[in-house]
Structures are given as structure tokens and as C-alpha cells.
Amino acid sequence: MSDVLVTENIQGVSMNRLIQEHDVEFDAYLWQNTDLLKQKIQNTKALIVRNQTKVDRELIDAAPDLKIIARAGVGLDNVDTEYAHEKGIVVCFTPDANSLSVAELTIGLMLALMRKIPEARQDTLTGGWNRLKFTGSELYGKSFGLIGMGRIGSLTATRAKAFGMNILAADPFLKADAPQLKELNATLLSLDDLLAESDVVSCHSPLTPDTRKMLTYQHFRRMKPDAFFINTSRGEVVDERGLTQALLEHKLAGAALDVRETEPPKQSPLNQMENVILTPHIAAFTVEAQARVVDSVCEDVRLVLSGKKAINVFEP
Template sequence: MSDILVTENIQGASMVRLIDDLDVEFDAYLWQNRDLLKQKLQNAKALIVRNQTQVNQELIDAAPQLKIIARSGVGLDNVDTEYAQEKGITVCFTPDANSLSVAELTIGLMLALLRKIPEARQDTLTGGWNRLKFTGSELYGKTFGLIGMGRIGSLTATRARAFGMNIIAVDPFLAADAPALNRVGGKLVSLDELLAEADVVSCHSPLTPNTRKMLTYSHFSQMKPDACFINTSRGEVVDEKGLIQALLEHKLAGAALDVRETEPPQQSPLNQMENVILTPHIAAFTVEAQERVVDSVCEDVRLVLSGKAPINVFKP
């Protein structure tokens, strides 16, 4: 039994050093075997996970010596943070380490949608040279609507503003005069206003009981027929059947989804739509972001196990 369990494929120089220096068991597929995982947790003092390991009450109860749960990423929807804290377990995550990478992918998906890059590439590979068919739209002058203006939303808005886009946002935790809005000349609006006005709607909302399936067919039906929807946050905030129906009925022009309701997803009508871009939850997967993420979780594990205060501790 090891002091530190790594249950998913979390790699990097800091992880190699952690394995060299401390008592670590690294098993990229351990999250798939709950019984074995619970057995190995009996003597573990630290648990390092990404998003596949469901750290619920049952798993926490199987780890009586656990001092820290370190989530390699931003969201904590796979960790029962409240119960962990009741048990005196520190929960750490990496709220800022991959924000820039997510923001950049969002901009990339927006460009791909408006300039029809994937369709143009595929047509050209098959011998086509149909320039007029792939006439796209500029970002300049378009209205960019953000659902959520936290760290990632703010970084995305800054980059969209550099393209000359007009920024509007909805965020229940944001004041109308918030610095994040002022920096980009943005305006706080209601969700209904945002959906009706935006040429591109981008979701940056965390997954909570209140946001689960918060975007439904009726919401997508409020969008402009030439508008696009992007989601790089959590797939579960979208009612996928409602989005599919809205796309089939041409209520909006297209969508780009890096996250899905179920991951990995089953076959879906989305797979057959030329105006839909699907990527496998890669927003945070850049070399730079992964280095920052792994550096952060390994450092916090070292600090907690040595009796010191962690840096990126979760606070409710």
C-alpha cells in the first residue's frame, strides 16, 4: 500500500519527481476498478485524480488516513468537497493553470465555425476547390455572448475583444461594473437578452445542481438563426437532445462542443452534422497547461504531506 495514489493518466516532470521522492502508486486505469481502488485507499494519505475518478462519500469512507485529494484540473464536480471537508481532508485543484488554454481553444473553435475551416479542409482533401461554398464570416463587429465570466470567460472575452467583437455576458455572481467587464467594454445582460443578441454564444459555466441542463431547446430556439454555440465548460450544462433538435430545425447555424453530456459519448446525430465541430474534451490539453497543472497538484501534495499549507486549496 502506497502513501500516494494516482488513479488516472497524469504525467509530467513533477510527477516523475514525486514518484522518485515519495511512496507513489501510479495506475492510469485504477479509476475503472472501484473495488481495487477502495482497497488501495485504506492506507493512502494522498489521492491525485483528474476527472474520471468519482471521489464520492463511499470512496472517502474507504480512506481513513487520507489527508489530501488533489484534482488535476479546474472543475470539482467529481469530488464530494463538502463530505471531504467534514472528514478533515484538504481538497486542492488547479483553478488557473489551464484557463488560458481553454480560452484559446474557444477562440479557435469560433474561428473554425465562422470560417467553415473543417468543412473546407475535408472538401479540399477529396479534390474540391469550392471557394464560394466556404464563404465565411468575420469576427469583427460581431456580438460575443458569454455565459459565465469567471477566469476562463474573462480570458476568452479579452481575446474576442482583440478581434473587435462586442462583449455581452450573463453571470449571477458578477456586478454590472465589475473590472472583468470594464476591461473589455462588456455589458451585463439577462440570459434571454444574450441569446437573442449574440452572434456567438460561448458557455463557461461550472456544473452545479442549478446549472445542470440549464440550456435547453427553448433557449437555443431564442438564438439568431445565423448564430453559433460553443461549449468548453461542462457537457452536462446542455440538454443535448434539445441542442440537436434546435440544430435540425435551423434555430441556430452551428455548434462546437469540446464537452459532452456523457464522456466518452455514444453515437449521436451530432456526428453527422457538417455544421458541428466535436472535439474530445481537449481544451486544457496543451503542453504548457498540463505542465502547470501537474506542477501545482504535486506541489500541494508535497506541502500537505510535510505538514504545510497548500497553495491551491478549495474553499467553499
Template sequence: MIVVCEYMSPGGLARLQESGLGVFYDPELWKDRAALKAHLAGALALIVRNQTRVDAELLAAAPHLRAVGRLGAGLDNIVQPDLEARGVVLCHARGLNATAVAEYVLAAMLHLARNLAKAAAHVAAGGWDRSAFGGFELAGKTLGLLGLGEVGLRVARRARALGMRVLAADPARQPWEAVVEDLGIELCEVPQLLARARFLSLHAPLTPETRYLIRAETLTQMPRGAYLINTARGELVHSADLAKALWEGHLAGAVLDVVEPEPLPESHPLRGVPNLYITPHIAGLTAEAQEAVGLWVAEGVLRALGVEA
């Protein structure tokens, strides 16, 4: 039996069902940990997204488990040493939603620059003030990328096509790398990135060093009127400090697809903040990305269980 306790694309689910191993699919099962444990008693594999914490406590309820599939790139909810201790294979879809996330970042920059939603709402309310919604062009503006992995590179390629200057800070990258040279990306240290970027887009992993990297101290290093976009991890940003920077007008706006915690509580400091746009962790959820991720994870789990394609 393969247990899928969060949403999985139809194609990926169909591939699992073709295997003949038996599939229990309930995209809401993650909400009831006791019920999930009960279903894992005879399971050979478990497939999750980002809501289910897979740790020793959960694995103890799954004595026959041989594989865990993660429908996405991040592994914050997977305690990998616990899987390794049990000999459980981990299959995840790193990078398959990179194009979707990159296009989200592009959409966020265009929204911040032109704000079509506010202009449309103005007209819907009976207005026609053309001088209030001209916005500005992305061409010639500087984009700073904090992290230059698969998503960051795709963002850089698209931003360069629009005529933007692109800076990046990533200790794993070197200026002589072909991809960095070909895309015309200028590598720099984080303080330089913060000081020069009109748009700052976060693409760093969550580590002890990057937790709350964007906080009062670093926000003040950004130019007044700059914009922040975060599609990486909510914990990269100190929420209260970001709210203060927006309320005081130091930042002109921000788009967050990830927050801490998720979902956002009613009493959270980011509620009601001006020029802040929060989406429910959807950057990588295009139909194309989800189908690719679902198929990739399904095939990986089946291989781990000894099922040939």
C-alpha cells in the first residue's frame, strides 16, 4: 500500500495506481496525525507535500515503510537522519517547479511596477485618473538575487530579457562560471546586494545562518523605496521588522509567497500592512509544474519499491 496524505497531481496518482500496489489517497489526511499513523501500519511508501512532518515519531507507526516521496523541492518537514536510520529512501522533485517560481517572481515585479489590480479597482469604483497609475519600467532597474540556484538562474534569465541589471550573492557560485558569464550576472557580497538592489528576491535555503537574514539591520541597508520578494522560506524574513519597514515607508512594497507560520494567523504582524501582497504559497503550483512533480515522485517511489517503469 502507498499512502498519499496531501494533494497529488492526477498524472502522478494514476501512475501509482497502475503499479498494482494499492493506493490510499486522501489529500486531507495530513490534518489528522492519528489517522495517518493508522493508515501507515501496513504502508510500503508515504507521499507528502509540505504539511506533513516526517520524523521518527511518524516512522514508528510505519514498520514496513521503504520510501517517502516529497511533492516539492523543500525538505524542511522531512527529518532526513530519521529516514536514514530506518533505511527509508527519500524521493523528491528538486528543481521541477523552478520555472513556475521564476515566472511568479517576474509577475511580482511587474505587479509592483505597474499595479494593475489597484488601477482596475480604481476604474471599477468609477474612477479614471490616468496620472495616478503610470508606474515605472523594469528595464534599467537592478534586481538582486539572494541565492543563485535553479530558480535564481531562471529569474536572472527572464530579468535580463527585460533589460534589468542582475546582481547575485551566493557563496556556491563563481564569476567565471559559464552560466554566470552568459547571463551577465554580477556576483557580490550580501551587503553590496542589499545596498544596490531596487528589487530583492530571496532564493536561499533555510539554514541557521540565513534564518531572519532579512531583519531590521539588513532592511535598513536597502535603498529607500526598494521592493522585497520572497518565494523561498518564510523564516528568511523577520515579520515584525518587515512590517515596520513597510509602515514607515522605507520599503515601497513587498510580495511574499511564504510566511512564518503558514497559514498566516489573524493576529500576525503582517496583517493589514500597506503595500504588502501575500499569496498562499502558490509560486510553484502551476498545472505544468505539479504534473511534472507528481510523475517524478511517483516514478521515484516505485523504483524504490522495485517496480519497473
């Protein structure tokens, strides 16, 4: 059995170096085979995963020598962090490594929605030249509502502010005089008020028991009929059936989803809607962000295996 087990496709210069320095087993598809994973983790000291590997109590109990769980990414909803903490296992993640890439994709999706770029491209490829049909809207002067104003939400808001947008925020952990709100001249609202007042709503909420299916049909029907919804956080915070119904009833103008309730998703009416942009959870997948993510997790694994303290430790 290996000292380090990598169960998903996590590659880079730092991973190559870790493989040279330690006994590493790399299997990009091991997360799909739970029984084999339990066998291979028995004597493992370090586990490196993305978001597909379910690191639950049963898997943790199968690894009595485990010292560190390193998550290549921000969200830890696939890791039982409390149980790992109880067992004395260090849990590391990369809270800042891919934030900028997620923020940039969010802005890109907003531009694509408001300027109807995907529809215009497809129409042009089939021989069309329908300029009036694809008349869009400017970002300037529009109200941009962010659900969640943590690191990614704040970076996204800063970039939207450069377009001359008015920033609105809904975040239960912030007060109206929070520094990030003051810097952006942002207004803190309740979720219901933000949905009603925004021209574009972007979700940047982590997945927790409180946020699971936080946004339902009743929420989407509060939005302006010419407003757009974007989600680059976690698919499970949205009730997709409710969003689909709201779109079919023209309660909002369109949506862009980089994350889905189930990944990979099943066929859905969303696939047939011209005003919906669907991408395969690529927000963090830039060359630069992935290099930072891999550097971070490999360094923390290296530190723990050498008896030192990890840098990006999650404290439940």
C-alpha cells in the first residue's frame, strides 16, 4: 500500500515532485470504485481528492494510518470534516487558489447571457445574420446581486464594479458596515429583496445543511422577468426543478449554470433552452488556478508527512 493515495485526476509539476519523493499511488478513476478504494486506503497516510471522492466515516475508518486529507479545491461538502477532526486527521483545502478563476468565469457568463453570445454564435454558424434578434443589454448601471460575499463573491463584485454595476449582497454572516461592502459601496439586503431588485443574481454560497436547495421556485419567481441567474458555487444549493419551472414560465430571462444538482447531470429541459448556458463545472479550471491548487495540496501533504504543520488547514 502507498503512503499517498490520489483518487482523482490531479496533475502538475508539484504532483510529479511528490511522486518522486514519496510512495504515491495515482488513480484518476478510483473514486468510482468504493470497494477498491477502501482496500487501497488501508495503510495510506495521505489522501488527495477533488470533489468526487466521498470521504465519509466508513472510508475514514478504513484508513487507520491516515494523517491528512487534502482537498484540491474550496468546498469540503464531500469530506466529513468533523469526524476527521475527531480522529486527529488534518483536513486541508485550497480556499484562495482558484477564487480568481471562478470570479472571472462568473463575469464571462454574465456577459454571455446579457449579450446573447452563445445564441448569436450558433445562429451565425448556421448562416444567419440576425443582428436585431440578438440585441442585448449593457452591464453598466445594472444591479448585480451576490448571494454570498466571501472571497469569490468579493472578487466577482470588484470586477462587476469595474463595469459600472451597482452591487447588492445577501450574506447572513455580514453586517451592513462590513469592510468589503464599504469598499464596493455595496448594499446589504435580505435574500428576498436582493432577488427582487437585481438585474443579475450570482450565487457564491457554500453547500451546508442550511443552504441545500436554498433557492426554490418561490425564490426565482420573485426575480424580475428580464433578470438573469448565475450559479458557479454548488449545484445543490438550487432546486433545479424549481429553476426550470421558473424559466419555462418566463419568471426570469435566463440562467447560466456551471454546477448542477447531480454531476454529471441527467437530461433536463434546461438542455433545450436557448436562454440557458450550461458548462461542466469548469469555473476553477484554468491553467493558473490548477497549478496553484496542486502546489497547495502537495505542499501540505509534504509538510504533514515530514512531521510539520500544514498551511491551509480547515478547522470545523
